[in-house]
Amino acid sequence: MATKGEEKVSCCSKIGLKPLTGHNILFYYAPLQGALSYSALSVNVMNPSLILRIFPKRDVTNMLLIHTLVGSGLYLYNRPHLQSLSKQKRALYCAFGAVSFSLGSVLIWAILRSLIPQNVALCTVAGLGSGLALMKIGRDYTEHIDSLVRN
Numbered sequence: 001m002a003t004k005g006e007e008k009v010s011c012c013s014k015i016g017l018k019p020l021t022g023h024n025i026l027f028y029y030a031p032l033q034g035a036l037s038y039s040a041l042s043v044n045v046m047n048p049s050l051i052l053r054i055f056p057k058r059d060v061t062n063m064l065l066i067h068t069l070v071g072s073g074l075y076l077y078n079r080p081h082l083q084s085l086s087k088q089k090r091a092l093y094c095a096f097g098a099v100s101f102s103l104g105s106v107l108i109w110a111i112l113r114s115l116i117p118q119n120v121a122l123c124t125v126a127g128l129g130s131g132l133a134l135m136k137i138g139r140d141y142t143e144h145i146d147s148l149v150r151n
Helices: 004-014 022-046 048-054 061-077 087-115 120-150
Strands: none
Touching: 022 048, 022 061, 022 087, 022 120, 048 120, 061 087, 061 120, 087 120
């Protein structure tokens, strides 16, 4: 018979969550939260009126960007292809990758927003769709680079 703790672990593992350890918080949950912030940032850039309705007294753009940078930077920092580098070089490369990815995305969304009709639903879908596509491409790219190191 399973104990309560084992039931919780198996329940969490069934839905894909990892146990709360320092390593998992930094390199699993923070990147996951960064991905959520990145998705919200895509909506914020493509459809700012929607985010303003949710947070009417506060501009959350900088908060979303910071969380996106931290999450994507930690995701990159823990990748196998960077493990042989010094901590300083890893941090520098991760900061560069996170900033390039995030601000490049904001630029893509700003251009995309100027090209598509000013329709709230269309802008929201275009933002979320392009954000998810860019995250998938980024993940696939880092996994490809990692696979070259493992071989």
